[in-house]
Amino acid sequence: MGFDVLLDQAGSLGRFQILQIAFLFVTSMITYPQALLENFTAAIPGHRCWVPLLDNHTTSGNDSDILSQDALLRVSIPLDANLRPEKCRRFTHPQWQLLHLNRTFPNVSESDTEPCVDGWVYDQSSFSSTIVTKWDLVCESQSQKSVVQTVFLSGSLLGSLIFGYLSDRRLVESARWLITTNHLVEGTKALRRVAHISGKKSAGEILTLEFVRSTMQEEMDKASTKPSVVEVFQAPKLRMRVFYLNFLRLGATVPFYGLILNLQELGSSIFMFQILFGAVPFISRCIILFIMKYMDRRKNQSLFFFLAGLCILANAFLSKEMQTLRVILATLGVGAISAALTAFSVHSVELIPTICRSTITGINNVFSRIGAVFAPLLMTLIVYSPHLPWIMYGVFCIFSGLIVFCLPETRNQPLPNTIQDVEKDTKDSRGIKNEDTSLKITQF
Incomplete structure (x- = not known):
């Protein structure tokens, strides 16, 4: 019995409930994508070390003018295990001898390379800018990207605690809450409004103050304890x-x-x-x-x-x-x-x-x-x-x-x-x- 009986009289699944679901869907569509934005705002584009031979446009010389960008990249950036340019290291000095090798790659010692001490060059074909490119959250700092996401979601946790508590002040919209807190008149009006929106024309005569009180008496007693x-x-x-x-x-x-x-x-x-x-x-x-x-x-x-x-x-x-x-x-x-x-x-x-x-x-x-x-x-x-x-x-x-x-x-x-x-x-x-x-x- 209890509120289920009142809900049947007001319209358990009618126009009012459909409108509520529709508005809830709209708010969910607005809020949920905020978390997914991290995939784009924190995307890690392709990157490599900044090297003067390739990226310092004021540098001029016969070698840099004659050789192609691919050749300059080969002598400036070592290759990883998949024969792709390393993302986090560069040669200490240009390795010109690599231009004369045909499909053979000598072992490069750690002393011949160094980290990206001058920064990185990022591929901007997909993303012109992200928090990763803005703050250089790559290589040794790549884990900091996860920390940024954690801080963002911590704000969501804190917000749910604060605003979840504050939202209790808006429960006057709930007929059940109004009735169980002894606001019978307001609760009855809310039920009649639901019935009106749902097209239950005869519900106004049934949903009287006395009927609501007698139906909800058990729930009101439980709410007090x-x-x-x-x-x-x-x-x-x-x-x-x-x-x-x-x-x-x-x-x-x-x-x-x-x-x-x-x-x-x-x-x-x-x-x-x-x-x-x-x-x-x-x-x-x-x-x-x-x-x-x-x-x-x-x-x-x-x-x-x-x-x-x-x-x-x-x-x-x-x-x-x-x-x-x-x-x-x-x-x-x-x-x-x-x-x-x-x-x-x-x-x-x-x-x-x-x-x-x-x-x-x-x-x-x-x-x-x-x-x-x-x-x-x-x-x-x-x-x-x-x-x-x-x-x-x-x-x-x-x-x-x-x-x-x-x-x-x-x-x-x-x-x-x-x-x-x-x-x-x-x-x-x-x-x-x-x-x-x-x-x-x-x-x-």
């Missing part, structure tokens, strides 16, 4: 649920942001990846909603977490020349994580008692933001091994796929209303009446 955060964590079983849910949210967010913030590490075309990483998660989220009707919550989450982890680990050790396979695995990985996150969002709500759901959900969202902050920090491990950050992202996914089985299954199970429901963890102890079962059982 809402448990504090301390009480939530004093309950052993609920405390463990919250612990596992927070770890799962962290474990899913870290690899998700690790993928979407490092598109350049996955392939040569970040523009193509951006399109794929936008379309595939949308499709996978729609598919998982269908799968959840037929598969248990824990099994589908574990399946997609394992799939994502295996895709990331396989991609970590593939050669960069295998572009097609790398694109397929990366796209499949981000789609699997998106599906797992969608299933998790349903499972987590079904595990939390109604009376403290908003509090625990808020804590869970904080761990999501912490995961987003932590994800770019793992990329600093690339100075030790180029595979290490991706191994960590894959391990997070696999651990999440195992941890989910520490939580109870909720598909077609009664939803807990109170902390006592969780602590007793039996269907009989929840006091669910037969006629009320349809409102308290998960439907898919």
